[in-house]
Amino acid sequence: MLTSDRIELALESAVHRAGDAGSPPLLASALHYAVFPGGHRIRPNLCIAVAAACGAPFPRETYAAAAAVELLHCASLVHDDLPSFDNADTRRGKPSVHAQFGEPIAVLTGDALIVLAFETLAREVAPSRLAPAIAIVAGAVGAPGGIVAGQAWECEAAVPLADYQRAKTGALFVGATMSGAASAGVDPEPWRMLGDKIGEAYQVADDLRDVLCTAEELGKPIGQDAARTRPNAAAQLGIAGAKSRLETLVAAASASIPDCPGRAALCKAIELQTRALFPRQLTQVAA
Template identity: 35%
Template sequence: MTSAAVLAAFEQQWVPRINAYLDEQLRDCSDRPVLTEAIRYSVLAGGKRLRPLLTLAVLTTFNQTITPAHLRSSTAVELMHTYSLIHDDLPAMDNDRLRRGEPTSHVKFGEDVAILAGDALQPLSFEWLASSGLDAAVVAAQVRAFAVATGPRGMVAGQVADVKNTGHQLTLPKLRQLHREKTGALIHYAVESGLIQAQVPTNVAAALLDYADAFGLAFQIYDDILDVTSTPAELGKATHKDAGEQKNTYPELLGLSGAEAALKQAVAAAQTALATASVRSQRPMTLLGAFLTYFTN
């Protein structure tokens, strides 16, 4: 089976279950109907479910039986991811009107309700971790890692760097730091969550977190490239905005060919990290390696 087929089979197994779980659990997430509607609108709008899939892939790699508690804990990251998208689309941020081929939350519900829907999703994601039913030490470790990834030294810090440096070209190290926080931190956490749940030994976990960081970098570079080379119909959102708004991107800094070379380097770094993890754990990393086909499809 090819790597692409391995990933496709895993997605076919788990994406419907993730979507069904989100649908079921969010039916009565608030006693305010408009808030429930706004939350469900954004969370259930589609998407690759990449982050919970990465967590579940780590659990699968280490032969962890995925119980309802593991599913709840692993899916919480999607709530946080959706919060970040709602706020990222706001007029004060990127001012996007299209997300996944549909009107963005603030276009559909107004800025006030969109902001509050994002505000609600953030603590709800922590509630799901805390109420998962996993061992208390596992929950505590996840909550701490989640807070670090999404807080003032993680995702929010990256968003601040993004908005405050628009129109000011960053150096490559600064650009990498921006995206390590804004995009990479939540991907890092998604892998870390699986490592914590499966209680993976420290030396193996270190290599897989290197994989996560290289994956996060590749993800951002690839997204920047698609913004230059794709159409809105293909991506389900506005394209060619970054250059017009003088955003810091890899094609803007390195040129398209330079960005493509950087993408290859990031993918190679992820492959090297997986090889190290495989040697240290004496386990195949086939499934996690299959996720790298995301950048070649």
């Protein structure tokens, strides 16, 4: 079975459990709507790639970790789109969850997805490895440096770009790389830097897309950072400066991969994946 198919199967299994008989029908529908069809599934694929590079002796735990990371990502998108934050009516080319189901169900959907991520780990990870697995994921989602903190930075009058990007986007990439390593039975800490660099690269690329792409290309509203006076790498560094920063981060990500059996293959995969983040419009911009 292809990796992508196994990711979808793990997610389907988790969402099906949450929306099983007895679940409020609207909530069950919203949970499935929020997760499927997905985006590029970058974070779960990264989790699995790291585990594979380390040997991946516990595949069920690896796919559980990958699913947990993606469920947290989906939860963050649901909450991010709420009227109290971005008030975005579209996501992934279709109405956002709050636009489709209403704000109360959207809030509960995001909350339920967060809980479901931890439940997925609890079901699949061996007891001897469960506490570290939960600690990694909790660090990626909570305070002081997880995606909740990243969202909270938007409520502050002054927002440091590095702190905001590290929490809003980087934390879940760190969670993906460290979860992949932990699920393979190796020390996850050396994998923190890889997630941090890829996460920052992804955010810089997203900032560039917000400036260079159309809403139709992105499947979501554009210009949100400028409209809400949020930090944006393209706005602070200029298009050329942000492109240069993105190039630096891509190189740093590859260089940060720890020694492992599959380092060469992972390095190549990371290079291809991060290059794919570059908006096509950047070909016309000199660094």
